[in-house]
Amino acid sequence: MMQFTDAQTTELDMRLEVASEAWSIFKSLPFNNGRLVCLCSKQWLVQIHQGVVSKRKIPEQFIEELHGYAETPNEQCEAPFRWFPQLFKWGEMTGLLLLDKKIYLLDDFDGDFIEIPIANRLKKWSFKYQDQVEGSGDEGANFLPVACGYTAGGGLPVFYSNVGGEVSNYLAHLSIDVAAKTAQWQFNDEGRAPMIVKYGDYFDVSGYTCFSDASWTGQGYLMYGVGFDAPHFRTGMQFSRLLRVDQNGIATDATDSLLSLDEPCYGHLCADARHLLLKPMYKNKERKGRESLVALDTMQETPLELPKAMKKLKLIDIYDGHAWFVPPVSTDPKVADPAFIPIITCRVIEE
Numbered sequence: 001m002m003q004f005t006d007a008q009t010t011e012l013d014m015r016l017e018v019a020s021e022a023w024s025i026f027k028s029l030p031f032n033n034g035r036l037v038c039l040c041s042k043q044w045l046v047q048i049h050q051g052v053v054s055k056r057k058i059p060e061q062f063i064e065e066l067h068g069y070a071e072t073p074n075e076q077c078e079a080p081f082r083w084f085p086q087l088f089k090w091g092e093m094t095g096l097l098l099l100d101k102k103i104y105l106l107d108d109f110d111g112d113f114i115e116i117p118i119a120n121r122l123k124k125w126s127f128k129y130q131d132q133v134e135g136s137g138d139e140g141a142n143f144l145p146v147a148c149g150y151t152a153g154g155g156l157p158v159f160y161s162n163v164g165g166e167v168s169n170y171l172a173h174l175s176i177d178v179a180a181k182t183a184q185w186q187f188n189d190e191g192r193a194p195m196i197v198k199y200g201d202y203f204d205v206s207g208y209t210c211f212s213d214a215s216w217t218g219q220g221y222l223m224y225g226v227g228f229d230a231p232h233f234r235t236g237m238q239f240s241r242l243l244r245v246d247q248n249g250i251a252t253d254a255t256d257s258l259l260s261l262d263e264p265c266y267g268h269l270c271a272d273a274r275h276l277l278l279k280p281m282y283k284n285k286e287r288k289g290r291e292s293l294v295a296l297d298t299m300q301e302t303p304l305e306l307p308k309a310m311k312k313l314k315l316i317d318i319y320d321g322h323a324w325f326v327p328p329v330s331t332d333p334k335v336a337d338p339a340f341i342p343i344i345t346c347r348v349i350e351e
Contacts, residue, residue: 002293004306004323004346010048013340014040017055025326025341027147029089030271030319034345037094037109042084045094047109048343054109058085058096066098088148088156089271090176097145097158103176103183119184122160122172150271152218155186159214171214171221173247212240215269221245222296224267224276240265242276259299263287269296271319279314291315313344323348 014023018041026039035049043063047054062085070079085096085104094106096113100122105114149157160170176183214223223243242259263285265278276294278301283289291304291314304315313325325344 001302001305001351002323003349003351004310005349006347007307007310008051008345010051010053010343010345011340012038012040012046012048012053012343014044014046014055015339017041017044017057026084027087028316028324029087029094030317030322030324031089031092032320034320034322034347036316036324036343036345037087039085039087045087045106045109048345056109059113062096062098062104065102069099069101082144086145086148086158088158089150090156090178091153093178095148095156097148097174099145100160100172100185103174105178114178114181116176116178116181116183118174119182122185147213149214149216150269150273151216152273154218155216157214157216157221171223173216212267213269215273217273220247222269224269226264226266240267242267259294268317271317275318277315277317293318310344318348321348322346 012025017023020041023041026042028036028038030036033049035047038046038048040046043058045056045058066083066085067079070076070083083099085098088095088097090105092107094109096104098104101118103116103118105116107114144161146159146161149159151157154175156174156176158172158174160172173186174183175186212224212226214221221244223245225241225243240259240261244258259276261278264281265287266281268277268279269275270277270293274296276296278292278294280287280289280291292301293304294301306313310325312328314328316324316326323346325346326341
């Protein structure tokens, strides 16, 4: 059982920076001593630490460089709207991934970016994601990064969507040597193509599947996937699976999921590498939309019990004895966007 104490609220307001009433947090990364770094509205990095908010804009040079990687007419059309740096955590450093070509690291939030080119490119694939296209590694990648997972060291897991941007069923592994300022894509080195992960291969499912989250344990991956049982089912979600997968994309136990759930849930593998956060998709089923935590060592699930004043908050992450929460986002079009987003930082006590 977890207890959340010493709650501290920090108000995050980005209206002046983005020149709009509508802004959002794209991703958040937890660090030691209760520090949180967020990517807001695609172009702003925000650090929250001990109630102090620090902001810095991602250099326009990075955005122009990223969009400059677009080579086909379709990519050039999509780049300004769908292409933006992906935020990731590398130890205590904040990282930005630009497609499959380059990363930038921040050792100090107010310091200079460390530029690290990626030595090899991901090989091109056709629009039908199962068909490989012959070509040199110097051609532009057709993969669009969706998100980066957490790592225990030794490599960064990166999820990619297919050319059409429909499914995030690809997983690539990026090794990084900060001291040497080098990085390269590893595993499946022949053709340097990311692994295609099809949950249906393991569970006799013929429908749509995608990652919800993945992490690198040092020896393999934990992958949490969601999807549909029928090929053309597109409403809601029908199943959730947690797999342990080796570096070649092969499940160590292909007969069953590590976790059996009574209803569909999104999942987030927490930065502490010890917990899976479950977020039910539906509010009208047995779980009533209430979040819960699964201990990854025992697979025991525990409801997230919050103090009365925090009951409606949603957990962002857990790391280094701290937890971070935000209020739920309203989907009611009649409700105006909030002027600011409160970030609540708590200490975690485990009984």
